[in-house]
Amino acid sequence: DTGVSQNPRHKITKRGQNVTFRCDPISEHNRLYWYRQTLGQGPEFLTYFQNEAQLEKSRLLSDRFSAERPKGSFSTLEIQRTEQGDSAMYLCASSPFQGETQYFGPGTRLLVL
């Protein structure tokens, strides 16, 4: 399967704990995106990488959130001191060029208790 992969698929944590998610994009795609999706809503943009450079962050990305893409391949999204409001599906997408279709992974569903 050469699609976008994400791990873990599900994560349950207690409030205040740190969590980290991983995204492996389609191999030839140099653009990588993180989105968050809450129940009944469409995905909302969090941040964007071109190769290893993080070029855009939305206002949704509070200072408790950090994303990296150290070698321009896989990316990690870390949430520190999780809050119940962080419970959501975290989606990763990739695309080969700007303005091209973004292909999504299966998502990581986070539940903060």
Added chain:
Amino acid sequence: GESVGLHLPTLSVQEGDNSIINCAYSNSASDYFIWYKQESGKGPQFIIDIRSNMDKRQGQRVTVLLNKTVKHLSLQIAATQPGDSAVYFCAETRTGANNLFFGTGTRLTVIP
């Protein structure tokens, strides 16, 4: 708002009938539009896209229509099948932007 999000527009169709899902977009500067299908517990799956220099594009069993005058997008699914049951989202973006803006999804239910 929250109430809109929790009460997705719904469309129920009989198996074999055609489905039409509508979407109004907000940004007149948007020039690229994508339809995604999302099944429960899964990520959005690309269906079809269209750029603003076109008003119609066809794929396998799907057609997207774009009306820039009224900022309206529609997805037509021919001979709808039970496997088409899902939430459908339209997404918009513009040249130079990096993120997609998603509309309120529509839940399609196919009745066997």
